């Protein structure tokens with residue numbers, strides 16, 4: 190009986206170790222289609238993009254500051270997949286990482302995940 | 314009067330786009346160009362955006378402003394007339410005794426003392442320094458108090474999910490919203506879509522500008538002719554005024 194329990198335990202440990210092997214764990218697809226410099230360093234963006242976006246959104250909405258640097262629309266313009274045209278979808282720049290990290294931001298309830306200004310709004 | 318002003322604006326815009334500021338003749342004010350603030354500067358209370366609607370020019374049956382608003386702000390996606398968001402609507406009025414009829418667009422009046430802001434329990438309804446009243450959808454909980462408080466029925470609740478937003482105008486299910494005076498255009502020196510559409514249709518019944526700038530077309534007009542605030546008795550100090558009602 191004890192031997193069987195040990196064997197089962199050993200089996201489980203083995204299975205767990207096996208699953209952690211590279212290539213067998215799902216990783217986010219981070220495809221940078223447009224080469225070039227992001228607005229901040231990669232590690233800053235990975236950790237703090239949400240803080241930058243939140244800061245910018247308050248500035249834009251309440252004070253009318255419409256600089257491009259930390260604007261969500263600019264992120265989308267650069268990072269939308271050329272194939273699907275959006276930052277969402279299985280391999281979308283935003284969604285694949287958020288899925289991996291199991292976070293569910295509600296940006297997309299209101300914001301358009303596809304780039305492209307529909308109207309220019311120039312002074313007549 | 315207002316045609317002249319539009320010509321002047323066109324001239325100023327063309328002058329600014331072309332030869333720059335040098336070629337502008339003496340005596341012509343640069344204020345309307347200056348109103349297109351740099352992107353990195355916050356709005357200030359030096360400006361008070363306003364609109365003047367000339368009901369003698371507004372045509373009954375014309376809905377150019379309403380459709381322009383829907384297109385600009387992505388309001389026409391769902392097509393459920395009973396619950397669709399409505400930022401601007403046309404109203405036909407008739408004085409029964411005399412039969413005098415008028416037509417006018419009604420939308421958020423951008424009150425200086427906005428009841429919607431007073432009642433909002435979260436601080437989502439707010440007034441910008443330049444007088445534009447907005448909803449911060451990041452904070453709005455969809456309680457709809459503001460819809461009850463607004464005397465002009467200017468706000469709508471978004472009942473359905475949306476996917477066809479204009480990237481410049483984020484909006485979605487569960488929040489209350491209303492006319493933004495096309496703030497995304499105004500911040501870049503543009504005019505609201507409805508005003509543009511009304512002019513394009515040749516009616517020129519809507520005039521948009523800075524009420525605080527004594528040289529602006531709208532400030533001149535409100536100085537010269539009698540204009541009315543709807544329900545002025547509420548003392549809300551409206552940004553939108555009407556002529557001929």
Ligand code: SF4
Nearest residue numbers: 421422424427429463
């Ligand atoms: S018209 Fe209504 S929604 Fe607009 S500022 Fe006044 S109370 Fe608020």
Ligand code: SF4
Nearest residue numbers: 433453454456457459
């Ligand atoms: S619906 Fe939103 S904006 Fe209106 S009162 Fe409630 S929280 Fe404020």
